[in-house]
Amino acid sequence: MEQVLSDNNLVISVDAMGGDNSPRIVIEGLALSAKKNPDIRFLVFGDENKIKEEMKKFSFLTKVCTICNCIEVVRNEDKPSQVIRNKNTSMYQAIDAVRRGEAKAVVSAGNTGALMAISKMLLKTIQKIHRPAIVSIMPHRYGKYVMLDLGANTECNAVNLAEFAVMGNILAKNALNIEKPKVALLNIGAEEMKGKEEIRHAAQMLKNSSINMEFVGFVEPHEIAFGKADVIVADGFTGNVALKSIEGTAKLMRSMIKDAIKHSVLSWFGLPFMFFAVKKISKTMNPKLYNGAMFVGLNGLSVKSHGGADGFGFSVALNNAANLVRQDFVNTIRNELENVDLDEVSQDIFYEVY
Template identity: 45%
Template sequence: MSLIIALDLMGGDNAPEIVVDGAALARKRFPEVSFLLFGDEAKVRPHLARHPEIAAMPLVHTADFVAGDAKPSLALRQGRQSSMRLAINAVKDGSAAAAVSAGNTGALMAMAKFVLKTLPGIDRPAIAGPMPTKQNTAVVLDLGANVDCNVEHLVQFAVMGHVFARIVTGVAEPKIGLLNIGTEDLKGNEVIRGAAATLRASPLGRDFYGFVEGTDVTNGAVDVVVTDGFTGNVALKIAEGTASMYSSFLRQAFRSGWRAKIGYLLAKPALDGLRTRLDPRRYNGAMLLGLNGVVVKSHGGTDAVGFGHAIGAAVELVRASANERIIEEMTSVAGRDAGAPAAVAG
């Protein structure tokens, strides 16, 4: 069955090249997927020429795009004809099943929330994405959409993350942790302590692990890590930077002499496996969770392989009927009518 994904060709540090190349890679994995393309035709056509199968797909020309440093409020007002906005509009009007963009995170969230609205019971959507750990793949949210959060927001993130983890990782009863500066009950500010108290008293209490620190996350203590968008984004960037740093250290070490080079040849199969497991491109593609439509945010600095994985994430979310299952599970988990306008928090 054909599946149409809307692509913002102009979003990201290396657009439109990596978007077009990523689409070609994704189509090899998902040959049933086709794309609805939005971007500046003059800038896009030279890259499409290398991929005839993508070039044959519909391209909606727009010279307007959202700059990486644009303020979300300004982008929302002035970017109505931008490639990002048109891709989101395609989800709203049913022309596409999902939209994928590597563009400005704040603008993408503002536009998507304005156009698609939120699921019942959700005040603020959150960016949710996978993170590798020693034991599992944890779902982390929020990764940058909401800098300031209150108790209600964090509890809603926990509910959505709990459901999302069941869909994405297949864990039947995901353990939820609140990212904090310590595991003791008195640690953290009033918001995080209030969220912990609310979660313990809610139907999610059985799966609430408690507070977690950074080492708990990497050790795989929980399946869902809940935090505000400021902290989550900083943690994500530090994790990516640390992985890159150790990769650089390893390369330097194995180039330090002929014995080291021989050691590298012997260790290469294991190192290749480690590199694959920790490759951030494999985990690229975070869902704007809580929207009434599927929108996936790709890392702005990714390459074609990473963008292809973001498209794959969108395909899998649509196939899994993610939003429909979130609504169903929220009703069960929160023990209330998901159609009510009040917040989901217990």
């Protein structure tokens, strides 16, 4: 396909073969995102024949997309140790485009473990950070909050959790415009003796550290939705379970509201008076609006879309990636970390705990 990129474009690399019902969903997402963001151009990696077939429905995409043919695909069952050795998959090539400087960000709905492994291998972690984390911005009753890790690291030590807290604090300040974010560790109780050892150790370190953040201790799952903290920190296993529980609850509430209105005559009569309130609640609880979690801590922008996202959901992930590029987020994280003494964090944990 004819090259459509120029120096004035914001270029995003896309794994067209990741996620459910690809590449159809990906192409639908590209179409929606392209209409909303005329400055974006896309490098689309995947089976060229399948991609072209789907693009017939959106002919204008030929002006903003460059297809890069990749026959091989990362499957959901593939292990990270396998995929990092195969340079010919659509996911690998899409990430490598960021490493080569051809794109500013990569978006994939594919295998999370594979995306993490390849991104870490090719883009490398920012100096001072041991492990990147998956982070997303979510809604609570009074606004929004940052939550990490959402699945990149199923097991974490105290140092990892402390580093996540520092990165989450930086993200909340810059993305949510909160001058001094409240940072908390997700736990099963608020008491200091509750929770796993590494969580308690991380809490003690953050409490005693000279790092400029407002650490408010532990937050329990039922408190997340009520804005107790602006940054919620957890290991990847706990964070992923919490995220999916939140998404499931949101879907349940939206369906219950619809059912209540549908099955009551009185509700139909009252709907005109409640329309805007119901619409606002339904929109706030729509998980599609918050699709697109980022791997924070890398020297490049890698964004994970939900594997089951529809076209609109995938477009949200693309839009989020574009906004992070416009905010120069990777350099912001890198620059702010230069002013944080994470060696102090590691030493405090090592000497005081171990």
